[in-house]
Amino acid sequence: MTGLTPTGGTRPRIAVFAGPTATILNTPDLVTSNKARTRHGLAPRPGRFDALRPQRLAAPVTAYVEAYSAHPLERDAAHLYAPPDGWLDTDGAFHTTQPTGDATPVFVVELHPDDGLYPLPYMGRQRDGSAWEEAATAPYAPSEAARQTFYPDARRLYEEIERFGLGDHGTPVEFGSIADFDFFRAAPSGGYTAGPDGERPGRDFFVYYPYHLQSEPHLGDLAGATNQVQAILAAGEHDGVQWLEGSPTVDETLYWLGLLIDTTVPLVGHAAQRRHHSLSADGDRNVVDGVKYIASGVALDAQGVDRVGACVIVDELVYTARDVTKVDARPGGYEVTGGHGGIVADLGGYGPPQLTYLPTRRHTARSQLRLTVLPKEVTGVAGSLESGVTLLGVATRDGDGLIPEAMPRVTITKYSRYAVEPGGDPQVGDEVEILARIRANLAAAPLAGFVCEGMSPFGMADPAKNLALGVAIFAGMPVVRTGRGDTGGMAYRTDPTFIVGNNLTATKARLLLMAALLKYGALPPATDPFRPTHAERAVTEQAVARYQALFDTH
Incomplete structure (x- = not known):
């Protein structure tokens, strides 16, 4: 854990949030060991060894450990060691002095429940006495017949990293001497399901394993998590x-x-491509690097204010959250998007983290979209394309933060060449999905918009899609154009009624547009969204310019 010492005399206090579908909080299935199978007359699994799983002792145990067995060459250095604690003869009797004949030198270890977790064979079996072979009682079993593999929060993860992780020089990963931690659950991956107040998957927690039980958080869950993070950081602890x-x-x-949270402290995210406990689990190291990054103070300016913004720390690199995306399911499977910077610090080697550049985009306490300055009400739209679109007030924020029901609904549509039908009429051809979404938004989502992932880097699509998205704009729904794929250039400004997404990916542009809708509300609708007047177009261009300023700076 070289380089983890805090810069000041006080240990930092870190808030750790368990988020959704997190492989970094996931563990391999608990499979009944051969020790248990042999004990209960069950057929053993193939293989030489049992997998050892962290568990707690219920009573003290005295263990005799064969001396010089920690490394293949340890016995070669036996002359450098103090004498062993004793010897075991061939009958297993312990002697404090070396007996005649064959005897095994041993160290005596007293194991106690308060030592913490120990790796041991897993002895659990199913209720009917059969062995556990996977997370559920049977393949594709319903949730009530399946065990959870995700931890409900990160407390156990951090305990196991500290208990079993080794620093670069053979010493423990001592989180407790570096920082203090508080653990929170924000749309977590695991839930407490027992009892009358048990949590429900898909509502209170979100998993994706076993795969047939996958669930995903919704916009309301994002609002709740945002409010929770802001409230905890607002306490200043x-x-x-x-x-x-x-x-x-x-x-x-x-x-x-990074757009919404008003804070001056670092926000870092971690993920894993491999489950905790599995071979070469990468998430554990990512967590350690995150602690190292925060505790080092490298992200802070001379006034102690974070100068980097929200980051993703994986694979010994620190990426700005705006400019990184996952491209492959393997360690090292993250890349910088947008073609301009993105990696702000390096965590490799034994030294402390080093910044390589500072982002210029607005974030956290400098963001114009932070939760504390967003209006409590904005203007939305409702009605229909046939009878007309009207304005209405939408309450978006109250004393608890974002109102989940008011979260903007932004849809991504993707351009590809060779449209089903030619033509320039948005009411015909293959743009029925866009028009149907416009109508659904007017019926149920007063704050809504679109992101068009179009040509790279221009952001434009075919004429029919462009015209259909134009209907959305003049029905009050802003539209952002981005280049498809990992565009390395900036989307071009070819039509001032469209927002251009700079070098953002479509998924990042969606989030920024959601935040912008919470700040500025809907665009002014035209009397006939299919045929706006020159005056209505001019008013829309002025409104879009405010959105564009946010996309140019965040």
């Missing part, structure tokens, strides 16, 4: 945040938090 989430989406959530 924490010096940093670690957010743990699934690897495909951790960058999106961190970008959102």
Whole structure:
């Protein structure tokens, strides 16, 4: 754990949030060991060894450990060692002096329940006495017949990292001497399901394993998590945040938090490509690096204010959340998007983290979209394309933060060449999905918009899609154009009624547009969204310019 010492005399306090579908909080299935199978007359599994799982002792145990067995060459250095604690003869009797004949030198270890977790064979069996072979009682069993593999929060994860993790020089990973931690659950991956107040999957917690039981958080869950993070940081008791989430989406959530959370402390996110306990589990190291980054103070300016913004820390690199995405399910499977910077610090080697550049985008306490300055009410739209679109007030924030029901609904649509039908009429051809979404938004989502992932880097689509999205704009729904794929250039400004997404990916542009809708509300609708007048177009262009300023700076 070289380089983890805090810069000041006081240990930092870190808030750790368990987020959704987080492989970093997931563990392999608890499979009944051969020790248990042999004890209960069950057929053993193939293989030489049992998998050892962290468990707690219920009573003290005296163990005799064969001396010089910790390394193949340890016996070669036996002359450098103090004498062993004793010897075991061939009958297993212990002697404090070396007996005649064959005897095994041993160290005597007293193991106690308060030592913490120990790796031991897993002895659990199913209720009917059969062995556990997977997480559920049978393949594709319903949730009530399945065990959970995700931890409900990160407390156990951090305990196991500290208990079993080794620093670079053979010493423990001593989290407790580096920082203090508070553990929270924000749309967590595991839930407490027993009892009358038991939590329900898909509502109170969100998993994706076993795969047939996958659930996903919704916009309301994002609002609740945002409010929770802001409330905890507003107390001023924490010096940093670690957010743990699934690897495909951790960058999106961190970008959102970097836009909305009003704070001066570092926000860092972690993910894993491999489950905790599995071979070469990468999440454990990512967590350690996050603690190292926060405790080092490298992200802070001379006034102690975070100068980097929300980051994703994986694979010994620190990425700005705005500029990173997962491209492959393997360690090292993250890349910088947008073609301009993105990696702000390096955590490799034995030294402390080093910043390589500072982002210029607005974030956290400098963001114009932070929760504390968003209006409590904005203007939305309702009605229909046939009878007309009207304005209405939408309450978006109260004393608890964001109102979940008011979260904007932003849809991503993707351009690809060779449309089903030619033509430039948005009411015909293959743009029925966009028009149907416009109508659904007017009926149920007063704050809504679109992101069009179009040509790279122009952001434009075919004429029919462009015209259909134009209907959305003049029905009050802003539309952002981004280049498809990992665009390395900036989307071009070809039509001032469209917002251009700079070098953002479509998923990041969606989040920024959601936040912008919470600040500025809907666009002014035209009397006939299919045929706006020149005056209505001019008013829309002025409204879009305010959105564009946010996309140019965040």
